[in-house]
Amino acid sequence: MRRIPSWVWPIAVAVFTLALSRFVENDYYMFAGYVVLQYIVLASAWNILGGYAGYVNFGSAAFFAIGAYGTVVLDQLVEPPLVVAILFGGIVASLVGLVTAYLTLRLRGVFFAIATLALAIVLQTLVMNWEFVGGPLGVYTTRPDSIAGFPSYVNYLFVVMLVLALIAVLVARSIELSFVGRGLAAIRDNELAAECCGVPTFRLKVLAAMLSGGLMGMAGAPFPYYITYLDPNSAFSIAYGINSIAMPLVGGMSHWIGPVIGAVLLAVVQQVATVTISSELNLMIVGVVLISFITLAPNGVVGLFERYQQQRRWRPGK
Amino acid sequence: MVTFNLLLNAVVSGILLGGFYAAVTIGITIAFGMLDIVNIAHPVFIVMGSFIAYLVNRMFGVDPIVTVIVASPLFFLLGVAIFRFYHAAFEGSGRGSLRGLAFFFGMLFVIEVTLLLAFGVDYRLVRTTYIGPNVGFAHIDLPLRMVMPFVGSIALVSGLHIFFGHTFVGRAIMAVAQDEFALSLMAVDTVAIRQLAFGIAIATAAIAGGFLIVIQPVEPSLGREYIGRVFAICVLGGMGSIPGTVIAAFILGVVETMTSTLWGPSWAPAVSFAALLLTLAVRPSGIMGR
Amino acid sequence: MTMQKSLLQANSIGKSFGGFVALDAVDIAVRPGERVGLIGPNGSGKSTLVNCLSGAINSDAGTISFDGRAIERLPAYQRTRLGLMRTFQIPLPFMSMTVVENLTIPLRFAGRRHPQAMTTESDIEQALLILEDVGLRDKAAESSAGLTQVEMRKLELARAVAARPKLLIADETMAGLSNAEVDEIILLLLKLNDQGIAIIMIEHIMRAVIAFSQRAIVLVAGRKIADDTPDVVMNDAEVVRAYLGE
Numbered sequence: 001m002r003r004i005p006s007w008v009w010p011i012a013v014a015v016f017t018l019a020l021s022r023f024v025e026n027d028y029y030m031f032a033g034y035v036v037l038q039y040i041v042l043a044s045a046w047n048i049l050g051g052y053a054g055y056v057n058f059g060s061a062a063f064f065a066i067g068a069y070g071t072v073v074l075d076q077l078v079e080p081p082l083v084v085a086i087l088f089g090g091i092v093a094s095l096v097g098l099v100t101a102y103l104t105l106r107l108r109g110v111f112f113a114i115a116t117l118a119l120a121i122v123l124q125t126l127v128m129n130w131e132f133v134g135g136p137l138g139v140y141t142t143r144p145d146s147i148a149g150f151p152s153y154v155n156y157l158f159v160v161m162l163v164l165a166l167i168a169v170l171v172a173r174s175i176e177l178s179f180v181g182r183g184l185a186a187i188r189d190n191e192l193a194a195e196c197c198g199v200p201t202f203r204l205k206v207l208a209a210m211l212s213g214g215l216m217g218m219a220g221a222p223f224p225y226y227i228t229y230l231d232p233n234s235a236f237s238i239a240y241g242i243n244s245i246a247m248p249l250v251g252g253m254s255h256w257i258g259p260v261i262g263a264v265l266l267a268v269v270q271q272v273a274t275v276t277i278s279s280e281l282n283l284m285i286v287g288v289v290l291i292s293f294i295t296l297a298p299n300g301v302v303g304l305f306e307r308y309q310q311q312r313r314w315r316p317g318k
Numbered sequence: 319m320v321t322f323n324l325l326l327n328a329v330v331s332g333i334l335l336g337g338f339y340a341a342v343t344i345g346i347t348i349a350f351g352m353l354d355i356v357n358i359a360h361p362v363f364i365v366m367g368s369f370i371a372y373l374v375n376r377m378f379g380v381d382p383i384v385t386v387i388v389a390s391p392l393f394f395l396l397g398v399a400i401f402r403f404y405h406a407a408f409e410g411s412g413r414g415s416l417r418g419l420a421f422f423f424g425m426l427f428v429i430e431v432t433l434l435l436a437f438g439v440d441y442r443l444v445r446t447t448y449i450g451p452n453v454g455f456a457h458i459d460l461p462l463r464m465v466m467p468f469v470g471s472i473a474l475v476s477g478l479h480i481f482f483g484h485t486f487v488g489r490a491i492m493a494v495a496q497d498e499f500a501l502s503l504m505a506v507d508t509v510a511i512r513q514l515a516f517g518i519a520i521a522t523a524a525i526a527g528g529f530l531i532v533i534q535p536v537e538p539s540l541g542r543e544y545i546g547r548v549f550a551i552c553v554l555g556g557m558g559s560i561p562g563t564v565i566a567a568f569i570l571g572v573v574e575t576m577t578s579t580l581w582g583p584s585w586a587p588a589v590s591f592a593a594l595l596l597t598l599a600v601r602p603s604g605i606m607g608r
Numbered sequence: 609m610t611m612q613k614s615l616l617q618a619n620s621i622g623k624s625f626g627g628f629v630a631l632d633a634v635d636i637a638v639r640p641g642e643r644v645g646l647i648g649p650n651g652s653g654k655s656t657l658v659n660c661l662s663g664a665i666n667s668d669a670g671t672i673s674f675d676g677r678a679i680e681r682l683p684a685y686q687r688t689r690l691g692l693m694r695t696f697q698i699p700l701p702f703m704s705m706t707v708v709e710n711l712t713i714p715l716r717f718a719g720r721r722h723p724q725a726m727t728t729e730s731d732i733e734q735a736l737l738i739l740e741d742v743g744l745r746d747k748a749a750e751s752s753a754g755l756t757q758v759e760m761r762k763l764e765l766a767r768a769v770a771a772r773p774k775l776l777i778a779d780e781t782m783a784g785l786s787n788a789e790v791d792e793i794i795l796l797l798l799k800l801n802d803q804g805i806a807i808i809m810i811e812h813i814m815r816a817v818i819a820f821s822q823r824a825i826v827l828v829a830g831r832k833i834a835d836d837t838p839d840v841v842m843n844d845a846e847v848v849r850a851y852l853g854e
Contacts, residue, residue: 103599118546122591186713189702198688198718287427294420295407
């Protein structure tokens, strides 16, 4: 029997979800589902640089916000179709990723991590001082009332994010399985040895940073239409930063399915916690989960699964 | 209108601020510069110190700087405990640095949210005799609430410089910072030494916290704007060098204050990042680097 | 002086760290297929020289040409692709990968320009052949993190071979090994040399250097003090003094 190639599964799930969304009338599920899908994009994007190459990015919020504010800028000027805004956000974020990477990736990974953290703070400062996008008070973005082919605009946003999530997952997968992925893995294991084995370490790292940043920017682009009122605190929320790290960690950083698992688990837990307890406490949950997993199960759910499989192999009778 | 007077005051304010920044950064100079531990949660320990000072000040009226000096041994022990855990869990393993980074990031988060739950989002301040009045000479008008922390910071940093340069323990720490492997071969307990140093680093955070709440009101997420600053100063100052840290701190303090004066205070956070990027791009070993 | 063109020609290599002069106008040349030993007391600059040649660090002064090309400005990975490969004193395997996967990295990223790469054999198949050569074939599917010392040294060499080098710099491959293991490595290096790879062997184990090298270069305090056949070098008064002291 022929083995089903792994790329079939994300597409199948996406198509299934799309079909399902046609019958859901309560927009609340679309709202909630959007958040989960958004985190699938962010986590998968983060993992390209963080999990595959071993370079931690603390500033996911910066790239996400570039996408969001890119849309705001475009919206003030031309009211573009959403797809254009997404491409715009992706390109700008990717360029910022390129510059940050170029300046810091010749040094140790630690400096890249610190630079990304500072990047988020600085971009937030810039946005707060930029009256055109509302400064510290933020800006309203009108969500179109409807769009052809979809029961509501929110439904449309959900489907757009579904497509983005699918793209992010497939991009991560194709990188992981390609020579780029092998090179990144060598970099992660031992960068000096990788360089001496002919791996163009700097180029691959910059490429990974651009792809990672670009995808995050794309995830942020539809956000103003989703939330309708955008201010720097929500665009640059530290929740994005910590979730981007926690989700791949919990799911498993070495495999493209890890960020998906982590995103679904943590996003659902946080949605439930926000509604039942409080929004501050649910962020605390993420922090505690992060620390627990990094200490006890650094290879995430995927790692636990692999360990379980290995143990089963040692007991063939069972 | 930009006058000479204004600029002069800005420069002097910047120097006062820079002194404070040196106290804020010295913990990172030790932890990151000497021990190679990327404790990005350092600023949140400072904020923790500020809140303890606030509590004691509000309940008993005790001076915040006195409070944190008294509290610093507790923070020392906290630092030792954290190092123990960090060392057991992350050092020596393959991807230690990535996991260590994520660990401290998680800790930053948990502590900040804990403070948020305990104290809420409001700014908290302390009342002392020296918050409010100014001291002036020539054309210069100095708020006392800046002068006291400045004096305290210089005392702290000078004391540590003497400690590291002239005491047996301090020199041991510097030796470990330079070549841990060689020392471990000589049967020196390098783990104990590093543990001690990390404890000192966290203790300095407490003291800096006392200075912080004198200078300005504090709220739980304030630590975040300091992360960029402390690492910028540490790198600019050459990583493990205390004099370098002080010089870099002064430079950053002055540049930030000038920027605030000329273009408004909302631009200040951008200064440290620009400084950091510039340093990393041009001279990663900093001003007084190895 | 032979008229045969040098494979590696490094002239006046200089490198300082702060005030410390690690290398002082060192010249080194290697002909295609040659076996050269590089010796010197600890701290004499051997590792620094290797790092400068391979591109791990940039030299302050001097020129390096390899196979006719000036390489002193090239990043390390490009030098590897041109055929200049080095192993590490302390083996640096890719720990998350199996033994055979370790070899696929240099095969894919450096070994592609070699005529053998044009074959239809996959990277894995070529890697297994190389492992066969070094005697690690039966460990192919095992994690590289669980090897013995001598196995790790062999893996370093196998990985180096996978890059299809023209020149291999073997940095203290035999340090700390038993006599029998040292012999194994010598034979292995000779076998690789037979395949046409020029080798610079950096070692402290004199009998290995004498057995293996056609020519020996001696570095003391960052300067080259001898460059001749092993017999001549070993009897050179200055060399003896450097090793045994006054």
